[in-house]
Amino acid sequence: MDELRKHVERIVRPIRANVRRKNKMREELLAHLSERVHTAACDGLDEREAYDLAVEQLGDPAALRRELQETVPAVEWLMYLPLPRTEIADHWFDKADGESTLGFTLRRTAYTSLFVGITLVVFLTAFELLRWAGILPEGLLTRVHPPGRAFVVLSLFGIQVLATGLAYLLADVTGVRRVLSRRNGSGVWRKTGALWLFMGEYLFLFLVPSILLVSAFQPEVGLAILRNMISEGGLRELAVCSVLAFCVAFPCVGLIMKWEHEQYKRWGQLEVDD
Amino acid sequence: MEEIKGNELRGHLEMMVLSVLERGEAHGYEILQRLETAGCGALKLKEGTLYPALYRLEEMGLLTARWEANEEPRRGPRRRNYRLTRKGKAELDRRRASWRNFVAIIGGIVEA
Secondary structure (H helix, E strand, O other), rough: OHHHHHHHHHHHOOOOOOOHHHOOOOOHHHHHHHHHHHHHOOOOOOHHHHHHHHHHHHOHHHHHHHHHHHOHHHHHHHOOOOOHHHHHHHHOOOOOOOHHHHHHHHHHHHHHOOOOOHHHHHHHHHHHOOOOOOOOOOOOOOOOOOOHHHHHHHHHHHHHHHHHHHHHHHHHHOOOHHHOOOOOOOHHHHHHHHHHHHHHHHHHHHHHHHHHHHHHHHHHHHHHHHHHHHOOHHHHHHHHHHHHHHHHHHHHHHHHHHHHHHHHHHHHHOOOOO | OOOOHHHHHHHHHHHHHHHOOOOEEEEHHHHHHHHHHOOOEEEOOOHHHHHHHHHHHHHHOEEEEOOOOOOOOOOOOOEEEEEHHHHHHHHHHHHHHHHHHHHHHHHHHHHH
């Protein structure tokens, strides 16, 4: 079985895709090879001959790898640069086999809320500790006037995750996701348009409820947020907060999801010639 | 019977897969066996090429797939069973009609 796993790994490992998709490929190809070997053994071939026959009939590994890579959506192919450990986040944030769009939206919203909530707590704690230790100057971020701070808090929690979920639903219903998924068969301008439409849907769903929610409690603040957002200072503050939140949250989330990755560790430990 | 090999099959593999799945759900290896049986052993395609075709069809919404349940007793890794969707059935009907039209027109020219 290990020989078969090695052969499968030669095909799948270099493919740029999320770990869920790659594991699906691994399991299916391994199941196929196992069946072929079993059939060949029943026909009277010995173990070595059965293995050689199964591998030969599967086809050229490089050609098969290219064809499998072609099935990976363009956006995913671009995202999965060969960086270490980035595959850990896949399982929690990707749509599972047979999972409905609504179910995926709710699950992802819940997970992203947890992610953002942990980010917020860790970020604020780290920030306060650093300021107490004198490493950060006094007054940092307190120069962010109230509308900007309210906007930052809302952008990190609640409305953002709801917008993410709703944007995915909209992308599915409008067919935008399908256009973005195809590597071939859609022109580059159509894909670019679909990508802008998706980002626009997300931004619209994110900004409008944020401002409406704040305006419901403080009407004058809602207008101030709009003015602050488009000012140079507002954008810079948002960028600083976003980068800090990401740097703090990413290792924490990676550790939380590490155990899920362990069940596929055996594939990663195989030594194959790439 | 003369063999039909890779390049000649490539453009028709998706339609053939949809067609064999019309009989009922099947995993990849079984789909290949159905194709071999239906083709009377004349189809010679590299077996791995089936899976990219299955993934494309699934992405287009023409197939759905699920992993077989753990309680089914068998040896080896679990298999993924594919099933034709309603959209897949409609697409199969459309491609069949297109194929019949193609055969009728080209056949008429070639046989003349």
